[in-house]
Amino acid sequence: MLLWCTTTLFLIVFAYYEYRSWKRLAHIPGPLAAHFSIYWLLRHAWTGNLFPCLIEAGDRYGELVRIGPNLLLCSDPDELRRISGIRSEYTKGPAYDAGCVTDGEPHVASERDPVKHKALRGKMGPGYSVDVQPAIDRHVSAMVSLMERKYVTEPGRQDESPARFMDFGQKTHFYALDCIGDFVFGESFGCLRKDEDVHRMTEINDLSLRMVTVAGLVPWLPGLRSRWPFTYLLPKEGDKVGFGMLFGFAKDLVDRRTVPGAMPKSDMLQSFIRSGMTREQLMQQVYIHIIAGSDTSSNWARMTMLCLLTCPPSYLALQREIDASSASGRLSFPTATDAETRTLPYLDAVLRESMRLHPPSVSPSKLSPSKQRARGEARETVCGFDVPDGTQVGANVPGILRSTVIFGPDAGCFRPERWLETAGDGSGERISRMKQTLDIVFGAGEFQCMGKAIAWMEVRKLFVELMRRFDFCIINNLKPLHLESLAIMVVHDFSVRVIRRMAT
């Protein structure tokens, strides 16, 4: 009898809770299952199908969709810019907690307190004016040299047996990691030099992205990691590989750089030290830069290569543009300067188009403000819908970037020319709308990515130097690569052949 009463009571409380939770956002359309549980979205995220599921939800249900009991998906770029704007009262939502690497102080990306976040960004700002170009050049050269050493096939020897395969996905991850190490803390990881996943960083990073994606969707999950028995599963300082190794590495690095009498360097870390950051904040800088700046840039490079390899006219048009500039002396050798690479309109169009079709990551959801009613202001509305306090609003980045209204009726297709055609459209209004919309890949306003200009420089330089020296071919024609669409895209098995075009 007691058991029966307890079960009935439990069911009544549960039903009441579910009813209230459903009712809060019942006026917003979305898949029925998503009104009651986050499981609908979790299933797609866990199986590496996040972006297609967001695109479909936006196409099917409209500009604002309920994709979880307290989670909305917004496909209106203007609303998203307002939400992230400087004067916006939205704050970072619980999804940002999933980005915490340790139980210590949050880093700039996971800091949810707006005042602390602003202060941290302020301290980091000057570090982002450090000249990163020499470091990027070193690693473009290291990438070229690795291909020369191990992977290139001479043009007259294409019948060479066995053919040499190179995992382009892995090498671009090495490139991005080495760049970050060099310009952020003056020590490259040496992945390209050794052609090795040093400390198994990329492997463990890829494995952890699924958990980070899930933790970003289930608000209470990140909090569990500081509780027994989950604490035992966490990486620890002293581990020989992965994030645990990273803790030891960051501690050692910061100690060496802050010890009295340490030789100052000209990297970003030096600027962060000068800004008065605490030891813990400096260590967090090491983590956030590795996390924020390596997968993202390498995904952009990978998907650009895939787009080019599957669209021969664009591949050839880009090659011709680079060759012509090179032949006329407008691209320095052995490494073109950033200013020179910016003069290549077709390269710019290719990079925008690949990023548009395959954004490297999502922007975590923001929390709607809870102050309006207290001040007697109108309630918050998004895309014309009433949005209660404390609702999470996420950006449908992949969906927006395929908008036929903004990008044209063939928005689903890789066609870099769209960025050039519209450049000549009188007022230029259409092209600026397209560029502004593409920018949501980097977030907006006070949440915007701090490394946007660096990412552009890394990828532009890489493509100029690779395309003018080598030709590339897909190995597996039926499945060029394996892609998992998580909060950050994970790419595996992108094997290519590298064939020499010119002597270096």
Ligand code: HEM
């Ligand atoms: C294609 C490459 C990249 C993409 C697509 C990208 C995208 C993003 C996104 C979506 C955010 C979060 C925005 C939000 O909270 O709404 C972010 C934050 C951030 N990114 Fe990037 N990123 C890229 C490369 C980089 C690089 C190379 C660096 C560093 C060198 C970097 C440093 C940061 C930092 C420090 C933040 C935290 C900003 C804050 O919370 O105030 N990113 N990025």
